[in-house]
Amino acid sequence: MNRKPIIAGNWKMNLSISDGVALASTIRDRCSRYRDVDVVLSPQAMMIWPIVKRLEGSPIQVAAQNCHWAEKGAFTGELAPAQIKDAGCAYTIIGHSERRQLFGETDAAVGKKARTLHDQGVIPIICIGETLEQREAAQTINVVSQQLVTAISDLNDDEVATSVIAYEPVWAIGTGRTATPAQAQEVHRNIREIIVRHHGDAIAQRVRIQYGGSVKPNNVRDLMSEHDIDGALVGGASLTADSFVQIVAHREDID
Numbered sequence: 001m002n003r004k005p006i007i008a009g010n011w012k013m014n015l016s017i018s019d020g021v022a023l024a025s026t027i028r029d030r031c032s033r034y035r036d037v038d039v040v041l042s043p044q045a046m047m048i049w050p051i052v053k054r055l056e057g058s059p060i061q062v063a064a065q066n067c068h069w070a071e072k073g074a075f076t077g078e079l080a081p082a083q084i085k086d087a088g089c090a091y092t093i094i095g096h097s098e099r100r101q102l103f104g105e106t107d108a109a110v111g112k113k114a115r116t117l118h119d120q121g122v123i124p125i126i127c128i129g130e131t132l133e134q135r136e137a138a139q140t141i142n143v144v145s146q147q148l149v150t151a152i153s154d155l156n157d158d159e160v161a162t163s164v165i166a167y168e169p170v171w172a173i174g175t176g177r178t179a180t181p182a183q184a185q186e187v188h189r190n191i192r193e194i195i196v197r198h199h200g201d202a203i204a205q206r207v208r209i210q211y212g213g214s215v216k217p218n219n220v221r222d223l224m225s226e227h228d229i230d231g232a233l234v235g236g237a238s239l240t241a242d243s244f245v246q247i248v249a250h251r252e253d254i255d
Ligand code: 13P
Pocket: 010, 096, 168, 172, 173, 174, 175, 176, 212, 213, 214, 215, 233, 234, 235, 236, 237
């Protein structure tokens, strides 16, 4: 199965609006020739709209970093999937470990968010991953399995197939400590097998599974050469055009 690679930059709570728009412009100009990879930028919410406008006519898509599961209503400070769609986002990151650890996002909430996003035609990027403690206790597969199964429990086959899964071991995020390609592949293979068990092989083969956690220009190629690694969710290295474009262009020798 030929899955189109998907490289996403998660800017988290960084950059001013003007710096974000400028970075998006540079990335657009420098990535336009890499048509065999889907490129997604996930800026902080206040800069989504100007960045969507700036990227008009380019294949680069925009993702929100979080959403609420309700359609609308009295949820001060939240973003509804319909509003995210209205702003021009094609994707939304849900279940990021920072949201799970710092803001109490539960597996059940991730499942409800995935459901509402698909109702609006927005693709969820569903983040899952174990802590160092869980890995050392040999709980990695149990943990990601539980997170994944709950996240996709309310989705039909086609919705699962189009969702993006991001495996982000918590111990590799922002630490400079990347999972080795073999360690990541082992978890990705298990993730795909879990999807096979619930939705069958044909659906599982369509799902794109990103790796995230200290992805850099110098390790992306080895990670991406693994069979079940279909993309990267990049934090720190997505904040400068040079490093992000090198990651997007990982199949070429030089940008
Ligand atoms: P880093 O690439 O900075 O480790 O962050 C990864 C991440 O959390 C992407 O969502």
